[in-house]
Amino acid sequence: xxxxxxxxxxxxxxxxxxxxxxxxxxxxxxxxxxxxxxxxxxxxxxxxxxxxxxxxxxxxxxxxxxxxxxxxxxxxxxxxxxxxxxxxxxxxxxxxxxxxxxxxxxxxxxxxxxxxxxxxxxxxxxxxxxxxxxxxxxxxxxxxxxxxxxxxxxxxxxxxxxxxxxxxxxxxxxxxxxxxxxxxxxxxxxxxxxxxxxxxxxxxxxxxxxxxxxxxxxxxxxxxxxxxxxxxxxxxxxxxxxxxxxxxxxxxxxxxxxxxxxxxxxxxxxxxxxxxxxxxxxxxxxxxxxxxx
Amino acid sequence: xxxxxxxxxxxxxxxxxxxxxxxxxxxxxxxxxxxxxxxxxxxxxxxxxxxxxxxxxxxxxxxxxxxxxxxxxxxxxxxxxxxxxxxxxxxxxxxxxxxxxxxxxxxxxxxxxxxxxxxxxxxxxxxxxxxxxxxxxxxxxxxxxxxxxxxxxxxxxxxxxxxxxxxxxxxxxxxxxxxxxxxxxxxxxxxxxxxxxxxxxxxxxxxxxxxxxxxxxxxxxxxxxxxxxxxxxxxxxxxxxxxxxxxxxxxxxxxxxxxxxxxxxxxxxxxxxxxxxxxxxxxxxxxxxxxxxxxxxxxxxxxxxxxxxxxxxxxxxxxxxxxxxxxxxxxxxxxxxxxxxxxxxxxxxxxxxxxxxxxxxxxxxxxxxxxxxxxxxxxxxxxxxxxxxxxxxxxxxxxxxxxxxx
Numbered sequence: 001x002x003x004x005x006x007x008x009x010x011x012x013x014x015x016x017x018x019x020x021x022x023x024x025x026x027x028x029x030x031x032x033x034x035x036x037x038x039x040x041x042x043x044x045x046x047x048x049x050x051x052x053x054x055x056x057x058x059x060x061x062x063x064x065x066x067x068x069x070x071x072x073x074x075x076x077x078x079x080x081x082x083x084x085x086x087x088x089x090x091x092x093x094x095x096x097x098x099x100x101x102x103x104x105x106x107x108x109x110x111x112x113x114x115x116x117x118x119x120x121x122x123x124x125x126x127x128x129x130x131x132x133x134x135x136x137x138x139x140x141x142x143x144x145x146x147x148x149x150x151x152x153x154x155x156x157x158x159x160x161x162x163x164x165x166x167x168x169x170x171x172x173x174x175x176x177x178x179x180x181x182x183x184x185x186x187x188x189x190x191x192x193x194x195x196x197x198x199x200x201x202x203x204x205x206x207x208x209x210x211x212x213x214x215x216x217x218x219x220x221x222x223x224x225x226x227x228x229x230x231x232x233x234x235x236x237x238x239x240x241x242x243x244x245x246x247x248x249x250x251x252x253x254x255x256x257x258x259x260x261x262x263x264x265x266x267x268x269x270x271x272x273x274x275x276x277x278x279x280x281x282x283x284x285x286x287x288x289x290x291x292x293x
Numbered sequence: 294x295x296x297x298x299x300x301x302x303x304x305x306x307x308x309x310x311x312x313x314x315x316x317x318x319x320x321x322x323x324x325x326x327x328x329x330x331x332x333x334x335x336x337x338x339x340x341x342x343x344x345x346x347x348x349x350x351x352x353x354x355x356x357x358x359x360x361x362x363x364x365x366x367x368x369x370x371x372x373x374x375x376x377x378x379x380x381x382x383x384x385x386x387x388x389x390x391x392x393x394x395x396x397x398x399x400x401x402x403x404x405x406x407x408x409x410x411x412x413x414x415x416x417x418x419x420x421x422x423x424x425x426x427x428x429x430x431x432x433x434x435x436x437x438x439x440x441x442x443x444x445x446x447x448x449x450x451x452x453x454x455x456x457x458x459x460x461x462x463x464x465x466x467x468x469x470x471x472x473x474x475x476x477x478x479x480x481x482x483x484x485x486x487x488x489x490x491x492x493x494x495x496x497x498x499x500x501x502x503x504x505x506x507x508x509x510x511x512x513x514x515x516x517x518x519x520x521x522x523x524x525x526x527x528x529x530x531x532x533x534x535x536x537x538x539x540x541x542x543x544x545x546x547x548x549x550x551x552x553x554x555x556x557x558x559x560x561x562x563x564x565x566x567x568x569x570x571x572x573x574x575x576x577x578x579x580x581x582x583x584x585x586x587x588x589x590x591x592x593x594x595x596x597x598x599x600x601x602x603x604x605x606x607x608x609x610x611x612x613x614x615x616x617x618x619x620x621x622x623x624x625x626x627x628x629x630x631x632x633x634x635x636x637x638x639x640x641x642x643x644x645x646x647x648x649x650x651x652x653x654x655x656x657x658x659x660x661x662x663x664x665x666x667x668x669x670x671x672x673x674x675x676x677x678x679x680x681x682x683x684x685x686x687x688x689x690x691x692x693x694x695x696x697x698x699x
Binding site: 001026048049050060061063067068069070071072073075077079080081082083084086090094095097098099100101102142143149180 | 299300301302304305306307308309311314315318321322506509510511512514515516517518519520521
């Protein structure tokens with residue numbers, strides 16, 4: 001497993017990453033979310049050894065992460081780029097060889113992946129002849145083709161059509177099934193929600209939330225919606241709850257004292273009919289908005 | 294950490310050294326690049342045409358027909374013909390034939406009708422060469438020489454002595470303190486210098502461009518995380534050096550083969566040694582310069598910046614070129630022939646001149662190699678520190694002072 005321990009990175013006076021610690025588990029997909037400039041790319045560059053942390057350290061299976069370890073990682077940098085004027089298959093073979101594959105293995109893996117992304121017919125084209133979305137697919141292939149020991153992907157899904165997103169998810173899943181840790185950043189929260197086993201939320205260089213989706217939800221306040229026959233204004237006076245909103249017969253409340261939710265239905269029935277009493281499960285975007293606010 | 298510690302996956306072995314992979318890509322990218330292939334073919338074509346002209350000229354024979362009326366004149370023409378065969382002349386050989394006619398009038402008619410190029414007559418007052426217009430300068434020269442020799446030999450015999458005795462002590466020996474540079478050595482040296490200069494500049498700029506293109510397209514981030522920067526640098530330098538030396542071997546080989554078919558065939562064997570030295574020095578000097586070029590590419594972040602970061606290098610290359618060509622013979626030449634890069638031009642020139650002993654090129658080579666290693670280190674440092682600069686060009690001071698590690 002890959003762990004960051006109190007990592008800080010400064011650029012001059014600016015602090016890009018501030019005392020961040022987290023662990024990426026093998027066999028799991030970890031989503032890395034945060035606004036532009038939150039420090040995701042800087043963090044990933046420190047994992048890959050492109051940047052040195054100003055403070056803190058990284059470990060790989062409990063011992064300090066070395067350059068040799070990172071050489072076995074698959075990396076998709078934020079700034080995309082391959083050789084525009086070279087044939088697609090040729091440059092994938094080259095990038096495979098750079099990543100310790102034999103020429104033959106690199107060739108097989110490149111063709112196999114191109115086939116999976118529906119680009120088998122274009123392998124002898126120059127890269128620049130491809131659409132941006134297709135160039136992105138080639139870039140992804142370059143990161144995953146060598147069966148790396150970890151995958152660090154900066155915005156792998158940006159610019160992909162739904163079909164490519166599915167193919168990409170499929171490919172990433174085969175890698176988590178091999179038991180390697182996968183970390184990818186994304187702005188598409190629904191996608192992260194769908195794919196990830198675990199989430200890291202970064203805001204202004206600080207890690208503001210982390211854990212599995214359920215853990216994040218468990219950490220969020222218990223919220224209930226209640227709809228009654230009369231005016232719901234009375235919920236404001238019920239002890240142990242915080243009333244967020246009252247709109248005629250409907251109210252939205254957070255439970256501040258555990259167990260207080262049990263008193264609500266009874267109190268409602270004492271005053272009239274109870275039409276609805278339900279737990280409101282926050283979506284990931286709501287959790288995100290809450291923790292980054 | 295809540296999960297139990299496992300062992301990290303073992304590092305995968307590398308099937309081949311990264312620099313080899315990089316070097317092979319550089320070579321393959323060039324060999325499949327139309328511009329490179331076409332320009333090489335055009336150069337080969339130009340050399341082929343020049344060589345072809347030499348070969349054709351060498352095999353061309355012109356014939357001068359000389360009308361004669363007696364045996365003495367015929368013997369002189371035969372002597373001239375023999376002398377001309379021993380003396381190779383640029384532009385082919387000339388044969389001298391005689392046409393024997395009975396009378397002076399018949400000989401004059403032959404010349405007037407253009408059936409003979411000239412008429413060689415001998416009378417009591419001496420020799421006369423008659424042509425419609427002035428006979429060819431070489432014909433006059435050769436005939437004059439042979440006639441003078443024969444007549445003087447006859448006169449000497451009549452005076453009871455020999456031509457050799459008469460000539461004794463008339464030779465003027467020319468000696469110089471500095472050792473004169475022969476015309477041929479100067480020509481060969483100039484050709485070497487020009488080849489070195491041109492390929493150092495064209496390949497140098499290509500190396501710088503190939504580095505900046507990787508920066509510009511950002512593939513460098515993938516490369517620099519997968520292999521050590523030094524290996525990337527070595528691969529680029531060695532791949533391009535192999536290409537440049539390959540081109541040189543092709544060009545000089547073609548030139549030597551061509552020369553061996555020309556009238557200069559005799560000097561090819563003596564040139565081959567100088568050319569071998571030239572290639573060795575080219576290899577060392579080029580590799581050393583290539584590292585600096587790679588660094589100058591790394592200091593730029595866009596193709597447009599290359600001009601600014603590589604300007605000083607172009608000057609250094611140019612100064613080395615002119616210094617090597619125009620330094621006067623003597624102490625300065627000897628000193629400069631040990632200075633890296635300049636030595637790549639000057640030392641082969643001194644070797645072609647024959648005024649350098651065997652250990653001098655060896656020392657110059659060692660100096661160049663040491664310089665090359667130092668340049669690789671320096672280039673690597675510049676390269677690392679400037680690799681991630683993606684906007685504008687980097688000043689030399691920034692490049693040296695960079696703190697980000699790769």
